[in-house]
Amino acid sequence: LRASQCLLVIRQQPREALVTVKGKEKFRKPVDPPPILQLKVLQESDPHQQFLQNPYLFVSVSLWKHDKDEPIESTPNDSLAGTLVSSLHRLKDVDNKDGGFFVFGDISIKVQGPYRLHFSLYEFQSEWDQIQHLCSKTSEKFNVVLPKDFKGLEESTYLSRAFSDQGVRLRLRKEARGMNNKRSFPEESVVP
Secondary structure, X not given: OOHHXXXXXXXXXXXXXXXXXXXXXXXXXXXXXXXXEEEEEOOOOOOXXXXXXXXXXXXXXXXXXXXXXXXXXXXXXXXXXXOOEEEOEEEEOOOOOEEXXXXXXXXXXXXXXXXXXXXXXXXXXXXOOEEEEEEEEEXXXXXXXXXXXXXXXXXXXXXXXXXXXXOOXXXXXXXXXXXXXXXXXXXXXXXX
16 A cells, blocks of 8 residues: 555544553553544555455554644653554444444553544555555544543444444443542532
8 A cells, every 4th residue: 555545534533531540550441432443545546445455554543742743752651551553454334334444442541631642554564574654643632531530431332332243342331321429519518
């Protein structure tokens, strides 16, 4: 593939994340909803959609500033946890057509604040033993919050459910779950 033939489309944007506390990584929650990207390749350059069988395509994710097109000043180990690379999945889209998707069902963030996720598409070229960058896409801004500000994970989206049914590993939730906030007070006891 060539960079001019490829387009990454974010099909599912991250909306919120619970900050992952150092030392408590096993209790971490993934970014909600899980980011899902679709690779589109120009029809005239690949009329038979051969790219859907390409085992050498992958997308990596990094954490970017919410207001500038640059990464945050931190190593990925200090800012992100989980599975930070996705290989290409050939899946049936919601319209029952085959598509190429990258699914990030296990990303957690270790720093609080507003951020964006930056996704970069690469192809490993085995004949030259090198990796070629093809294109990138950056998510919309979302907030990484402390447990006291976390509203709870939303109900899983239709797209997440459709891909999970096809074998993609995703944590599904039947209904939105709010977290019990121990500091909430009855309405009548609030003093203006």
